[in-house]
Amino acid sequence: xxxxxxxxxxxxxxxxxxxxxxxxxxxxxxxxxxxxxxxxxxxxxxxxxxxxxxxxxxxxxxxxxxxxxxxxxxxxxxxxxxxxxxxxxxxxxxxxxxxxxxxxxxxxxxxxxxxxxxxxxxxxxxxxxxxxxxxxxxxxxxxxxxxxxxxxxxxxxxxxxxxxx
Amino acid sequence: xxxxxxxxxxxxxxxxxxxxxxxxxxxxxxxxxxxxxxxxxxxxxxxxxxxxxxxxxxxxxxxxxxxxxxxxxxxxxxxxxxxxxxxxxxxxxxxxxxxxxxxxxxxxxxxxxxxxxxxxxxxxxxxxxxxxxxxxxxxxxxxxxxxxxxxxxxxxxxxxxxxxxxxxxxxxxxxxxxxxxxxxxxxxxxxxxxxxxxxxxxxxxxxxxxxxxxxxxxxxxxxxxxxxxxxxxxxxxxxxxxxxxxxxxxxxxxxxxxxxx
Amino acid sequence: xxxxxxxxxxxxxxxxxxxxxxxxxxxxxxxxxxxxxxxxxxxxxxxxxxxxxxxxxxxxxxxxxxxxxxxxxxxxxxxxxxxxxxxxxxxxxxxxxxxxxxxxxxxxxxxxxxxxxxxxxxxxxxxxxxxxxxxxxxxxxxxxxxxxxxxxxxxxxxxxxxxxxxxxxxxxxxxxxxxxxxxxxxxxxxxxxxxxxxxxxxxxxxxxxxxxxxxxxxxxxxxxxxxxxxxxxxxxxxxxxxxxxxxxxxxxxxxxxxxxxxxxxxxxxxxxxxxxxxxxxxxxxxxxxxxxxxxxxxxxxxxxxxxxxxxxxxxxxxxxxxxxxxxxxxxxxxxxxxxxxxxxxxxxxxxxxxxxxxxxxxxxxxxxxxxxxxxxxxxxxxxxxxxxxxxxxxxxxxxxxxxxxxxxxxxxxxxxx
Numbered sequence: 038x039x040x041x042x043x044x045x046x047x048x049x050x051x052x053x054x055x056x057x058x059x060x061x062x063x064x065x066x067x068x069x070x071x072x073x074x075x076x077x078x079x080x081x082x083x084x085x086x087x088x089x090x091x092x093x094x095x096x097x098x099x100x101x102x103x104x105x106x107x108x109x110x111x112x113x114x115x116x117x118x119x120x121x122x123x124x125x126x127x128x129x130x131x132x133x134x135x136x137x138x139x140x141x142x143x144x145x146x147x148x149x150x151x152x153x154x155x156x157x158x159x160x161x162x163x164x165x166x167x168x169x170x171x172x173x174x175x176x177x178x179x180x181x182x183x184x185x186x187x188x189x190x191x192x193x194x195x196x197x198x199x200x201x202x
Numbered sequence: 203x204x205x206x207x208x209x210x211x212x213x214x215x216x217x218x219x220x221x222x223x224x225x226x227x228x229x230x231x232x233x234x235x236x237x238x239x240x241x242x243x244x245x246x247x248x249x250x251x252x253x254x255x256x257x258x259x260x261x262x263x264x265x266x267x268x269x270x271x272x273x274x275x276x277x278x279x280x281x282x283x284x285x286x287x288x289x290x291x292x293x294x295x296x297x298x299x300x301x302x303x304x305x306x307x308x309x310x311x312x313x314x315x316x317x318x319x320x321x322x323x324x325x326x327x328x329x330x331x332x333x334x335x336x337x338x339x340x341x342x343x344x345x346x347x348x349x350x351x352x353x354x355x356x357x358x359x360x361x362x363x364x365x366x367x368x369x370x371x372x373x374x375x376x377x378x379x380x381x382x383x384x385x386x387x388x389x390x391x392x393x394x395x396x397x398x399x400x401x402x403x404x405x406x407x408x409x410x411x412x413x414x415x416x417x418x419x420x421x422x423x424x425x426x427x428x429x430x431x432x433x434x435x436x437x438x439x440x441x442x443x444x445x446x447x448x449x450x451x452x453x454x455x456x457x458x459x460x461x462x463x
Numbered sequence: 464x465x466x467x468x469x470x471x472x473x474x475x476x477x478x479x480x481x482x483x484x485x486x487x488x489x490x491x492x493x494x495x496x497x498x499x500x501x502x503x504x505x506x507x508x509x510x511x512x513x514x515x516x517x518x519x520x521x522x523x524x525x526x527x528x529x530x531x532x533x534x535x536x537x538x539x540x541x542x543x544x545x546x547x548x549x550x551x552x553x554x555x556x557x558x559x560x561x562x563x564x565x566x567x568x569x570x571x572x573x574x575x576x577x578x579x580x581x582x583x584x585x586x587x588x589x590x591x592x593x594x595x596x597x598x599x600x601x602x603x604x605x606x607x608x609x610x611x612x613x614x615x616x617x618x619x620x621x622x623x624x625x626x627x628x629x630x631x632x633x634x635x636x637x638x639x640x641x642x643x644x645x646x647x648x649x650x651x652x653x654x655x656x657x658x659x660x661x662x663x664x665x666x667x668x669x670x671x672x673x674x675x676x677x678x679x680x681x682x683x684x685x686x687x688x689x690x691x692x693x694x695x696x697x698x699x700x701x702x703x704x705x706x707x708x709x710x711x712x713x714x715x716x717x718x719x720x721x722x723x724x725x726x727x728x729x730x731x732x733x734x735x736x737x738x739x740x741x742x743x744x745x746x747x748x749x750x751x752x753x754x755x756x757x758x759x760x761x762x763x764x765x766x767x768x769x770x771x772x773x774x775x776x777x778x779x780x781x782x783x784x785x786x787x788x789x790x791x792x793x794x795x796x797x798x799x800x801x802x803x804x805x806x807x808x809x810x811x812x813x814x815x816x817x818x819x820x821x822x823x824x825x826x827x828x829x830x831x832x833x834x835x836x837x838x839x840x841x842x843x844x845x846x847x848x849x850x851x852x853x854x855x856x857x858x859x860x861x862x863x864x865x866x867x868x869x870x871x872x873x874x875x876x877x878x879x880x
Contacts, residue, residue, distance in 0.1 A: 041585075041619030042629050045578035048617070052574070060554050068555055072243070072357035076559045077345045080354035084364040091400035094269050095409045119415040124261050128268055150259040150305030151415075157287075157329035161416065162257040162306075170307060278465045282479045296476035296829050314473035314830065334478075343661060349562035350551040369551055370544020372484040373562055379661035381478030381826050385466040390544040446756075447660055463476075463827035 094128035097121065104133070108186055115187035125185065145170065148179040245358040246452075247397050248424040249408075250431045250440070251333050253457035255418035258283055258331035260305035265413035267303060269398060271388075278384040279303060280395040281335040281410055286461050287311060290327045294461045295319060306331070332462050333419060335410070336361065336382045336395035337443065337451030344374035344383060344394075353392060359452060360399055365391050379447045397421060424452075466544065469845055470837050475830035483822045483834045486848040491538040491856045493652045493674060494681065494814045498860075499535050500649040501682010502528035503576065503641055508731065510579075510638035516727040519720065522583065523693075523873045524686040529580055530864035532573055537856050539565075541847045561655040568651060572644050579637040581615070582630045584871050588616045611870065649678040656817060663757030663828075664764070664821040669746050676739035681810035683732045687725055688803040689864075691796055694721045697874065718796070725799045729789045732806065740782050743813070760828040768823060768831065773816050781809015 071078040101122045102109040112118055123129055125147060127140045154167025174182075184192040266281045267274050282301035288294050297312040310318035342361050345353050352367040353374055368391035375383040375392060386393035398408040402421075406412075411419045422431025434440070434456070441458040442451045455462075467482025502524040508514045509521035540546045553566040595601065595609040619626075650671040656662075657670025698717055705711050747765070750758060765773060788802035819834045837849030846852055 040629075041617075041621055041626065042633050044617045044619055045574075045581055049574050049578075052570075056553055056570075059550075063550070063554050068351070071354075073355040075557075077342060077355040079351035079555070079557050080362075081351075081364055081367060084354075084362065084366070085356055085399075087365075088362055088396065088399045089403035091270075093401055093404060093406065095265055095412055097406070097412050119417075121261075121412055121415065123265070124413055124415070128265075146304060146307070149307045150261065151257055153305075153307035155258075155306065155309055155329070156323040156326060158326075159328045160257070160330050161255060162331070163329075165257060276465050277468060278480050284476075294829075296827070298476070298479055301479035313475055314477060315833075316474060347560045347562070347659070348557055349560040349565070350548075351555045351557045352551075367548070367551060367555075368545065369548040371539075371542070371562060372544075373560065373655075375480075375484050376659055377661055379826055381481045384480035384482075385484070385544055387465050390466070463829050 092130075094130055095121075095123050096129040096132075098123070100129070111186040115189060117186065117188060143178055143180055145177075145179055148183075148185075152179075243357045244425055246424045247338065247359050247402065248422055248431065248435065249335065249338070249397065249453040250420040250422065250434060251453060251455050252418045252420075253330055253332055253455055253459070255416045256283065256331040256333055257416060258285055258302060258306040259415065260302040261413040261415065262333060262410035262419060263301050263303040265409040266395070266398075269401075269409035270395075272393070273387055274303065276387045277301075278387065278393075280382070280393070281333065284332045284334060284462075285311070285329065286332065286459070287321055287329045288327050288461055289321060289325045291325070292327075295321060296461075296463065302331075330457075330459065332455075332458075333410075334380070334382070334443075335453060336397070337380055337449065337453045338397065340450035340452060341448060343377045343379065343447065343449050347373045347377040349373065356399075358402075360396050360402070361394070362396055362399060363392050363394065365389050368392050379444050379449065380451070466844070470835045470848070472833040472835055473830060474833070475825075476827055477825040477830040477832055478827055481825055481832065483819065483832055485542075485818055485822060486834060487836060487850075487853045488538040488542040488848055488856070490811070490814045490818045491853055492535070492542070493649070493656075493678075493818070494811055495531060495538060495856065495860075496535040496649050496652050497674070497678030497681045497810065497814075498685050499528050499531040499572075499682070500645040500675070500678045501680065501684075502531060502686055503645045503682070504679050505683050505686050505728070505731070507638040507642050507645075510634055511642065514727075516724065519724045520686055520690055520728055523690055524682070525576070525580060525583065526867055526871060526873050527686060527689060527860075527864055528682075529576055530867055531860045532576060533863065534856060534860045536569065537859060541852055541856070561651060561658055564651055568644070568648050572641070572648050575637055575641045575644055579634055579641065580871070581617075582633045582637065585616070585619065585630050586622060586627060587871070588612050589620050589622055592616055592620070615870075646675050650675045652678075656821070661826060662821050664761060664824075665817070667746055669742055670817075673739060673742045673746065676735055676742060677810050677813055679735045680732060680739055681807055683728060683735065684803045684806035684810070687728050687732065687799060688807065690728075691721070691725065691800045691803070693874065695796075722794070722796055722799075725796065726794050729794065729799060729802070732803075733786065733789055736782065736786065736806070740778075757828060760824045764820060764823045764831070768833075769816060769820050772812060773820070777809055777812040777816055780805055781812055782806075785809070 065081050065083070067082040068080065069082070071080065071082060098109075098121050109122075112120070112122075125142055127142065129139065130136060132139055149168075149170045151162075151165055152167050153170050155162050157163040179185075180192055182192055184190045260283055263279055263281055263283060264274075266272070267279060270280055272278065272280060277300060279301035282298050283306075284296055284298045285302070285306055286294060286296055295311040299306075299312040308318075309323075310320050313319050338355075338359050338361055340359070342355055345355055345361055348354075349371065350367060350369055352364045352369065353361060354364070355361050365386075370385065370391055372385070372392070375385070378394075383392055383394045385391065398406075398410075401408060408419075408421050411421050420431050420434075422429040422435075424432050424435065426432055435454050438456065440454040440456055442454060443458075443462070444451070465482065467484050467486075470486060471482040473481075505517070506521040506525035506528065509517040540549055543549055552563060553570075556563040556566065558564065591612045592609065595605055595612065598605060601609065653671035653674025656665040656674075657667055659665045694717060701711055701717070705713070750761060785802040785805040788798050788805070791798075822832055822834070824831050837845035840846030840849050840851050
């Protein structure tokens, strides 16, 4: 007579086989151990390419002078030369094709990132010309008086009288 | 009738039989040994932060969030800037409101649940800003603890996350001593800084590096002796964060102070 | 909203990405696996070490550990951000992670428990099949039962003394293998926490051992509590039935058997409790004495923020009070029930203080996080990781236990095991 004691074991073997079979269906073929070994390199290789394919949004200032040479030269001759165009004009994406125009941030919040005065004498920040955002023309946009591409010059686009203290 | 001895014997054979198909797991692949031996490729990305130069404008955080599609309003971020204000009595106040995505525009220190703390100007002994990002550790604890191989280190040292494979257990979030990992509010999988891997692939620099007006952030290839970042790291005094965890972080800091957490 | 934001309250400086990511479900996970492992170890005390006094409770706790099995996995599934991918743990296991072993250890353990139960119940199953086959007129329900029992018997209908003896041997061997596997299942739950080097509170090699001891404690306590409740219910039913049939055993007879079993079981409970408490205190004393970098923040969490939860609820009400309850002479059923419930609460608080306490402070050591348990769920997330999610997990094993005992009764079965 057959030994019934082994029956649960057959079931176990069947389950293990089932799991291994599912594995062959579910796991991508390029999943394996790569350069950094099993501890750090156990992964799906094609995922590296997935990451490389992400769209670049910030294209840097390198392409800007092609069309905007005047503005570019302005800012490059000013203390704001260190600021990338995209920090204020927004990410370029594929400008001028897509989008045609960029969304320019003219808000006070942008300027006071550096120019809200903080009393940190030991730090570069303490030495940047700074204002108290609560008291320095709180209702006005900074660019109404200050020309952003060269803050040393006044902004001639707006008349002095438009801004009330 | 089955004796204990024969049962044990048969059980061992059965266990062995089960183990053979387990070899299909490909865990002990000969490829692995070869891979671990020549772990010195041509590229190994490292980062260099100069704390002296950072003014806490937060342009890096803003650019990072846009570039890497982390919602601006979400209170998580791949990179952030911390402010340290040390008083003359030796007290250290730290904050990073919303990861400093809008910079530091107030003198008041954000104490989270305890509101804002005013530190008088005359009490301040020193203050500085510390940008933080993923350290792309040589021994990444977060990768070691991933149960499914959804996070891993690429040959160039960058630690990536497979969004289609992450089960969202959060073990890597817990395993990182630097608190750089979080759950992506849209994809609901683990997320963290990857030095803008897509930009590196196109020969560009990380978005935060390009956004920083003061040159406080630099990225470089430590395997290239001519790389300016490599030159600084090898010839100047630099430090790393939380070395005691043995993770071998690859973000180097100039001017790192003992107060930095 | 970002995951974790709904229930995390930050104080002072916390890294921007830090939240309580492991919440109530991760408290439930070691608690439930602890109960599984503990219940199994209790049943094995009888099957392997032949502690005859535990015979009554052994079968009971074995079936209970079966009912708890799926529930050990439930909190994990409720916790995962991508529960549909949970199977990947078995597909591409990364064994350098403590969690990767879960799939394999858990499956192994489940198979051992299921096989052991099959051997224990084989005689009963076969008898049921034979009984039902003989019935001339089968109701629809009987046909379903016949089909069910036939499948469960797996065609092994041999009831000769020799075959039954083999069953008994198999039970002994499986219970023997089961003990280390059960301990491993739970010890490794401790390892999951103990090996996180980024967390100052969790990282200690004692964690797995502490987890095993408290697991056994909670498992035994749960078996005592459930056993008492089942026996009390049975007494009520019997008293009602005796009105018609006075020949049935009186409730006094059941009661004496009941208190006897409970007293013996309580002895093992006390033994493991002393061990667990010793290790926990050892850990605390060591941290106090060595006072490394993290101690400043740990001290303010342990002695200030979580003082009530640790010293009053966990050690006081959860350890010392039940200790006295069980050790005072003349143990009564009511006292044992109270003691068992307090022990369960104490072990639950221990899990809470480890899991939530470990996230009560920032990795920057400069701030705190407080977990505010979501009570009323306003979305799926606050249901899963809130009070109602936890209650679902707590209730499920009892529902399952009820269902399983409809098929495999635990009380009043005559057999040799």
